[in-house]
Structure formats: structure tokens, C-alpha cells
Amino acid sequence: MTSTVTATPGVGQGLDAQALRTSLERLAASAGIRQWDLGAACSTDTSVQVDRGEAKQMKGAQRSSITIRVWNDDGLVGVTSTSDLSEAGLEKALAGARDASAFGNADDTPQFSPLATAPLQELHQPLQDPQGILRLLDTLKGAEADLLGRHSAIATVPYNGLAERSSERLYLNSAGASRQQRLSTASVYLYARAEETGRKPRSAGAVRLAYGAADLDIAGCIDEAAQRTISHLDYAPITTGRYTCVFSPEAFLDLIGAFSSLFNARAVLDGVSLSNRESIGQPLAVPFLSIHDNGLHPGNIGASAFDGEGTPTRRLALVEGGVLQNFLHSEATARAFGVAPTGHAGLGAKVSVGPDWFEIGPTPGSGGGQQGLDRFRAPEPIVWIDSLSALHAGVKASQGSFSLPFDGWLVQGGEARSIEAATVAGDIRTLLNAIVGFEGEAKVTPDGLCPHVWVEGLSVTGDA
Structure with a gap:
């Protein structure tokens, strides 16, 4: 001890x-x-x-x-x-x-x-x-x-x-x-x-x-x-191929967080983001997806009322109706873009910028993609991704690509069986435009608010 x-x-x-x-x-x-x-x-x-x-x-x-x-x-x-x-x-x-x-x-x-x-x-x-x-x-x-x-x-x-x-x-x-x-x-x-x-x-x-x-x-x-551990005991290999994948709220929030440079004005100015100055107002995802950064959400335990520069924290629309609406800003990046600071700064000579707490879900009034999605009623095999691993090594944020080991289940005929070992790979921009819809109510997690997210045509590599 x-x-x-x-x-x-x-x-x-x-x-x-x-x-x-x-x-x-x-x-x-x-x-x-x-x-x-x-x-x-x-x-x-x-x-x-x-x-x-x-x-x-x-x-x-x-x-x-x-x-x-x-x-x-x-x-x-x-x-x-x-x-x-x-x-x-x-x-x-x-x-x-x-x-x-x-x-x-x-x-x-x-x-x-x-x-x-x-x-x-x-x-x-x-x-x-x-x-x-x-x-x-x-x-x-x-x-x-x-x-x-x-x-x-x-x-x-x-x-x-x-x-x-x-x-x-x-x-x-x-x-x-x-x-x-x-x-x-x-x-x-x-x-x-x-x-x-x-x-x-x-x-x-x-x-x-x-x-x-x-x-x-x-x-x-x-x-x-206990439930998650026990559910992985009966595992089997999965055949390599392309699958419709259902991301748990935690997994999808981890993925968006790994590519948050898409929304980061500091990364844009430094040339290490997939976005550029002209990206605001351009389509980024399917037209029914919305992503907000809301550090003030009641579910965000440990919320900060202000950032490192004293700017008040607020809810900010990053993606609305699939369109990129805003970047996260410090005072310096906001001045460079001619906008107001958003409350996402650290403190230093070269001030860092980072997200607080994501809210992800359907754009109000958009219908939210396919309705009534249920992975246990799907006619084709569904890969249910519970958690992603090696985000520090398997994500190339400035290129948009990812290749990540995951824990999850293959759902067929209403039954879920744990996957022995597998990797999901793709491009974040392609993924955001391959979202089919959402399943269930949004869940509060330590990193944000998100429902289960359905994405079609992802590459899954298994041992079988």
C-alpha cells in the first residue's frame, strides 16, 4: 500500500x-x-x-x-x-x-x-x-x-x-x-x-x-x-468488411473530441486543422446533425463559468443542420477572425484553445435522419461500438483519418455477441456524411451529451 x-x-x-x-x-x-x-x-x-x-x-x-x-x-x-x-x-x-x-x-x-x-x-x-x-x-x-x-x-x-x-x-x-x-x-x-x-x-x-x-x-x-464486463465474456471473431456501425454516446463523443481541431480557431491559424478560414458556412456533415459546445450544461460536473482569459463560458453552435457555424476562440484568434471570444481559452503567451463539453444530436425540425432505429431489429448485421482505444495513436487529426481498436458487439437477429478483437477505420469527414440517424435518448456522459449514432459503410477489420 x-x-x-x-x-x-x-x-x-x-x-x-x-x-x-x-x-x-x-x-x-x-x-x-x-x-x-x-x-x-x-x-x-x-x-x-x-x-x-x-x-x-x-x-x-x-x-x-x-x-x-x-x-x-x-x-x-x-x-x-x-x-x-x-x-x-x-x-x-x-x-x-x-x-x-x-x-x-x-x-x-x-x-x-x-x-x-x-x-x-x-x-x-x-x-x-x-x-x-x-x-x-x-x-x-x-x-x-x-x-x-x-x-x-x-x-x-x-x-x-x-x-x-x-x-x-x-x-x-x-x-x-x-x-x-x-x-x-x-x-x-x-x-x-x-x-x-x-x-x-x-x-x-x-x-x-x-x-x-x-x-x-x-x-x-x-x-x-459488471454488465459490460459480463457481456464481453461470450466473444467471437468478426469477419473483415464494411458494416453499419452504431456508436455508443461515449465512443462517438471520444471520436469527435479527437477531431476537435475541426472547430479550433488556433489550429486553423496554425495550419493543423482540416478546416480553414473559409470553412464557416460550409457543409461539414449530414443536414440533420448538430454539434454544440456547452460547458454550462447542468450535466457537466466541474463546469467553469469563465475561461483562462476571464471570458464567460457559453453555449456555442459548432455545427447546425450539418453546416459549420462557428470556431472555438480565444481573444487573439477572435481578433484575427473579427469575432468575439467564445470562452474556450487557456492562459499563456500563445493562448491555447479547446472545447468544454459537447452536445450532439439531431437538428430540431430536421427529422434526425432515419426514424425508429433499433440495432436489435436491424435486418443486416450491425457492429455496436461501445468504446474506442488508442485515440492518441490511431487518430491523425490534421489528415482526418483514424484507425482505432474498439470493444463492442456484433448484433444479428436481435442477439448481440461480443467481438473478440477488431479495428474500425475511416475518414472523419466521410463519417460525418455517412450518419444514418440516431437511436434512443441522448445520454449525459463525463464528456458530453449524445445519443447512439448510426453510421453506414465503415471499414471493420477483424481476426476472422
Whole structure:
């Protein structure tokens, strides 16, 4: 059993935005710095892992981080990061950023977001008191024991964890912006491994999120992990060919996330996206598909009210009726495109841009493609893709191609049988235009909201 406790100076008492601003204004004035901004975060994390009824790892950590940007008289930006929030630490960070500004990139100079002082949407995120590491340990031991008892073939739960976090983040700038958000979150994951004599091991898992450990759906996580693992025990090879594939919500969200550079203005400007400046308003997918980025959705546990530049988070239409409508923007990319920032920026000299939480489904009023789809009533064999693997290696985002191992089932005659081993391959643009329709209600997952998605004519490579 491993027990780890780490601490970082300056955390434990939370972030005092007013005190930080007062200190920064005084220190910046004494250093001759007129323009600056700051992003800071601190957290207290507790987590446990178990192995067959015994504690495997117990961890507690307090962390803090701060990023300061300083603009010099030539408009160039310098950046420094630190974990020391003391007066001396802030002074050193400001001096470091000021000195670094002499080497700033004149061709890519961020500015303050024009929306850094705009009103924020109120989020309902109830703060929960932590349960403590010993109670987490007892809860996870019980969950592991329950899962091990669901089937004789489930011998271990090799990957598991129960964690809770209290966090705080803020953004300040010399133009008067002041953002602050406090949040508590908890998570549990259970990944079981089943083995039968003469058969290959089979694995599957589940995850749940909540605002506090007491609110986690532990029973639902156990049920899902057990059901998915057991359903893969009776497996068989699949014949290589082209199939209509049904993506689970989790699998389709993973795939869209892997190709999110399609919607990323930073990637467009850097020339590493399949999209370009003229792509807005052009068809990207079937005319009944809509994709929104909505970090404010109530199902998004851990939602941020503002991005790294202080821009408010909002719901943004990326694809509507199959047509590309918007890119994700930081202040700098929005200025380059002549639009408003969208609330998807990080913080740095060259600011990163990334999605928050996807909503995927039919465009209202479009009919949503074929109606009444049911994989168990389909006349032809259907490949049901439950989860994708090796996304980091099997996706070439700038080219649009993917080749990904997956776990899933072959559905024939109303019966589903697990697929021993297979890979699905294709091109993301072709896939988005080969969507047949949607099945079932949209499901809330940690990464977004999505129903089952039917796609025809995908290449599946199996062992048979």
C-alpha cells in the first residue's frame, strides 16, 4: 500500500482575490509595470485505490499554480508560472514575466479579452464537505467486493479509484477584471477484469461524477461495470468488411473530441486543422446533425463559468443542420477572425484553445435522419461500438483519418455477441456524411451529451 501526502506553499487557506489584487497592483507599480493579468488555481485532492479488499494507494495533496502575464511598453508579452503565492513569490513572478516580455513574439500578441468584465451566468454547483480518506477507503472496498461478487469470472478490479476535490480558481487583470469560482467534485471508476479457462481475459468499466462523494452513484457504477464486463465474456471473431456501425454516446463523443481541431480557431491559424478560414458556412456533415459546445450544461460536473482569459463560458453552435457555424476562440484568434471570444481559452503567451463539453444530436425540425432505429431489429448485421482505444495513436487529426481498436458487439437477429478483437477505420469527414440517424435518448456522459449514432459503410477489420 502506498500512502502519499504532498503540499504546496500558499494553499490550504484558499485564494483571496482582493488581497492578490492589492499586492499585484502595488508590486506592479513599484516595478513600472502598467499592464498585467493573472490566472490562479488551488485545490485539495484526496483519493484512494484498493486491491482485493486492501488499500493499494491513499493520496492527499494540496496544490496551487499561478500564471502571470506582463506587457512591456512595446506591447510584447512575457509569461511566468509559479506555485508560490506569497508576496515574495508574486514579486519574483512579476519580475520574471517583465524580463521575459523582451523576448515576446511580436507576431502573436494576446490582449485582454473584451468580455473579461462581462456578466457571468450563475451556475448551480453546491459545495460539498469532504468525507475524508478513511470513509472513501471503506466505500471503495465495499464497491470492489460487490463488483467481484457479480460473476465468478470477475477475478480482479485492477483499475479503480474514488476521489474528492475542493478547488478554486480566479482571473484578475490590471483593467479591473475579477473572476473567482469555487467548486467541489468527486469521482469513482471501476474497471473489472474477467477470466475463464481457455478464454482470453475480458475487461470493461464505468465511471461516475458528482459534486460530492456522498452523491456519487456507486451502485450504478457497479451495475454498469459488471454488465459490460459480463457481456464481453461470450466473444467471437468478426469477419473483415464494411458494416453499419452504431456508436455508443461515449465512443462517438471520444471520436469527435479527437477531431476537435475541426472547430479550433488556433489550429486553423496554425495550419493543423482540416478546416480553414473559409470553412464557416460550409457543409461539414449530414443536414440533420448538430454539434454544440456547452460547458454550462447542468450535466457537466466541474463546469467553469469563465475561461483562462476571464471570458464567460457559453453555449456555442459548432455545427447546425450539418453546416459549420462557428470556431472555438480565444481573444487573439477572435481578433484575427473579427469575432468575439467564445470562452474556450487557456492562459499563456500563445493562448491555447479547446472545447468544454459537447452536445450532439439531431437538428430540431430536421427529422434526425432515419426514424425508429433499433440495432436489435436491424435486418443486416450491425457492429455496436461501445468504446474506442488508442485515440492518441490511431487518430491523425490534421489528415482526418483514424484507425482505432474498439470493444463492442456484433448484433444479428436481435442477439448481440461480443467481438473478440477488431479495428474500425475511416475518414472523419466521410463519417460525418455517412450518419444514418440516431437511436434512443441522448445520454449525459463525463464528456458530453449524445445519443447512439448510426453510421453506414465503415471499414471493420477483424481476426476472422
